[in-house]
Amino acid sequence: MIITAILTILYFALRALISPLLLLPNASLPPEIGEAISSVGGKLAAIDTMIPVGTILAILGSFIAIEAAIFVYKTIMWIIKKIPTIN
Amino acid sequence: MKKNRPLIAAVCVLILLCGVLVAEAALTLTETNDTAATVFYSWSGSPKTTDNVIQTFQATADGEITSIQAYIEDDEGDTGTSVIYLYGTWDTEIAARSGCVGGTWLGRFDAASMPSEKTLITYSPNGGDRVVTSTKYYCLQFKQSGSGYDGQQWVYGSTSNDYGEGMATTTAVFENPPDQMNGVVDLALIINGQASQHTDEVALVYPVSQSGINFDFSNWNVSFDTATSTTATSTDFYTIQIYSGATSTAITDLSGGAVVYQSESPRNIENNRLFGVNTTYYTDLELRYFKNIYQTYGDLVATSSITSFITGSESETDLGYYPAPTSTATSSEWTFTCDPESGFFVNSLCNLFRFLFVPTPASIERFSEIGDLVAEKPPFGYWNEIKGEIQNISTSTASFTLSGSDTLSENEVFGVIRTTIVSILWVLFAFWILHRIRKFDFHV
Numbered sequence: 001m002i003i004t005a006i007l008t009i010l011y012f013a014l015r016a017l018i019s020p021l022l023l024l025p026n027a028s029l030p031p032e033i034g035e036a037i038s039s040v041g042g043k044l045a046a047i048d049t050m051i052p053v054g055t056i057l058a059i060l061g062s063f064i065a066i067e068a069a070i071f072v073y074k075t076i077m078w079i080i081k082k083i084p085t086i087n
Numbered sequence: 088m089k090k091n092r093p094l095i096a097a098v099c100v101l102i103l104l105c106g107v108l109v110a111e112a113a114l115t116l117t118e119t120n121d122t123a124a125t126v127f128y129s130w131s132g133s134p135k136t137t138d139n140v141i142q143t144f145q146a147t148a149d150g151e152i153t154s155i156q157a158y159i160e161d162d163e164g165d166t167g168t169s170v171i172y173l174y175g176t177w178d179t180e181i182a183a184r185s186g187c188v189g190g191t192w193l194g195r196f197d198a199a200s201m202p203s204e205k206t207l208i209t210y211s212p213n214g215g216d217r218v219v220t221s222t223k224y225y226c227l228q229f230k231q232s233g234s235g236y237d238g239q240q241w242v243y244g245s246t247s248n249d250y251g252e253g254m255a256t257t258t259a260v261f262e263n264p265p266d267q268m269n270g271v272v273d274l275a276l277i278i279n280g281q282a283s284q285h286t287d288e289v290a291l292v293y294p295v296s297q298s299g300i301n302f303d304f305s306n307w308n309v310s311f312d313t314a315t316s317t318t319a320t321s322t323d324f325y326t327i328q329i330y331s332g333a334t335s336t337a338i339t340d341l342s343g344g345a346v347v348y349q350s351e352s353p354r355n356i357e358n359n360r361l362f363g364v365n366t367t368y369y370t371d372l373e374l375r376y377f378k379n380i381y382q383t384y385g386d387l388v389a390t391s392s393i394t395s396f397i398t399g400s401e402s403e404t405d406l407g408y409y410p411a412p413t414s415t416a417t418s419s420e421w422t423f424t425c426d427p428e429s430g431f432f433v434n435s436l437c438n439l440f441r442f443l444f445v446p447t448p449a450s451i452e453r454f455s456e457i458g459d460l461v462a463e464k465p466p467f468g469y470w471n472e473i474k475g476e477i478q479n480i481s482t483s484t485a486s487f488t489l490s491g492s493d494t495l496s497e498n499e500v501f502g503v504i505r506t507t508i509v510s511i512l513w514v515l516f517a518f519w520i521l522h523r524i525r526k527f528d529f530h531v
Contacts, residue, residue: 001442001443001444002443002444003443003444003445003446003450004446004447004450007446007450007451007454008450011450011453011454011457014454014457015457018457018460018461018464021461021464021465021467022460022461022464024464024465026463026464026468027463027464027465027466027467027468027469027471027472028468028472029469029472029473029476033473033476034472034476037473037476037477038476042485042487043485043487045485046485046487046488046489047489048485049489050489051508052505052508052509052512055508055509055512055513056512059512059513059516062516063516063519066520066523070523070527073531074531077530077531
């Protein structure tokens with residue numbers, strides 16, 4: 001009952017939040033981007049025997065994830081600062 | 088309050104992270120456990136040495152017998168050979184155990200040596216395909232010769248064919264098997280002539296979402312409350328339980344409303360019941376847990392919503408021969424239930440908590456609808472497309488070959504160097520994380 005009610009509220013909130021997105025056309029990447037990524041993939045596969053490309057990509061992904069988390073943290077802090085009673 | 092801002096921010100991040108995880112779980116809920124499940128027909132009991140193994144069938148349309156298959160299992164690795172004879176044609180149904188007496192001998196299908204493990208053997212008709220005539224009755228007789236059968240040269244069995252309509256496959260059901268240890272322990276004759284799509288499936292749901300409950304799943308079973316109509320009254324439902332340890336179980340009367348319980352335990356999906364051929368069954372499934380071998384019915388752990396499965400025209404042998412059925416439905420179809428035998432107070436409290444805190448499956452499942460709605464819309468659509476393209480990188484083939492790279496990858500010294508480079512990269516990354524945390528201003 002309680003969890004169901006919370007989930008229902010959350011569902012309708014999310015539904016309201018995404019409703020503007022539904023008016024947009026479906027996203028499609030320009031073919032050049034796909035070709036560029038596959039081209040890079042081919043080149044990375046060629047040098048993978050000498051340079052650990054997989055490790056570099058994993059570290060790069062972790063780096064982006066951490067920086068994104070820091071960005072979210074700073075954004076939340078910025079929002080909190082805007083609340084008069086807390087600031 | 089200002090001092091608490093980092094704490095509030097950290098809690099918000101944590102809530103966001105939990106939200107993402109919950110949303111991810113909700114989105115993938117309907118995509119997991121999507122493996123086909125199958126229910127097979129089989130005889131009950133464990134026939135030993137057989138005697139006049141005969142199976143009859145009626146042709147419903149003109150056609151050809153392209154092959155005859157047999158699942159055979161011998162219990163002690165006997166070395167005999169087996170033969171299947173085809174007899175026909177009768178205008179009236181052949182009485183059970185009357186044998187193939189009086190019929191015209193139409194063909195002989197020689198088999199290989201008896202397998203020590205259950206094996207599907209295909210017999211090609213001698214002299215080309217055998218044409219069967221519409222509405223006529225036919226008879227298959229299985230015979231076996233060789234050593235290892237307590238000195239018998241020919242081993243016979245007696246069968247009746249309860250589900251023998253049509254030219255497709257049927258199952259031979261052994262009755263009153265002699266109590267001997269050597270010989271055929273399992274046999275089904277399958278006639279291939281017309282296309283028979285194997286469609287018998289049943290949706291079983293393992294309660295993967297209940298892994299936190301203290302059930303070890305070493306003693307459990309799945310019960311089927313089945314009916315041939317969703318509008319059937321409660322008396323039309325009956326229980327079929329799949330269990331182990333059966334020795335002489337009678338075939339369930341599918342047309343009646345009788346509830347069948349068996350007391351053998353521990354229970355699991357290894358043995359079998361007979362289902363009607365080409366029939367749609369509606370069922371809600373129950374998962375029951377058995378604390379010990381003395382429990383007859385077990386504790387009800389979970390139930391599913393009503394689902395259906397269609398039995399095919401192809402009969403199969405022992406369910407235990409096949410992997411246990413897995414899910415075709417979602418774990419969200421399961422709901423927690425309270426044990427009515429746990430006492431009024433405990434049961435009431437359980438029901439109260441269940442009512443208050445257990446969400447309905449529908450309230451969870453509709454989150455997947457949101458994921459589907461925005462999956463192709465910007466900006467998520469772009470992200471999904473780029474993610475798909477990036478995932479293809481791992482399967483990319485090299486667009487060029489560096490000179491000497493072929494021999495380099497096989498060089499042992501270079502392997503050590505490469506491993507060292509990988510280690511150095513991770514260590515540098517760890518140092519960067521430490522530096523980032525040390526210099527980070529949590530009061531930003």
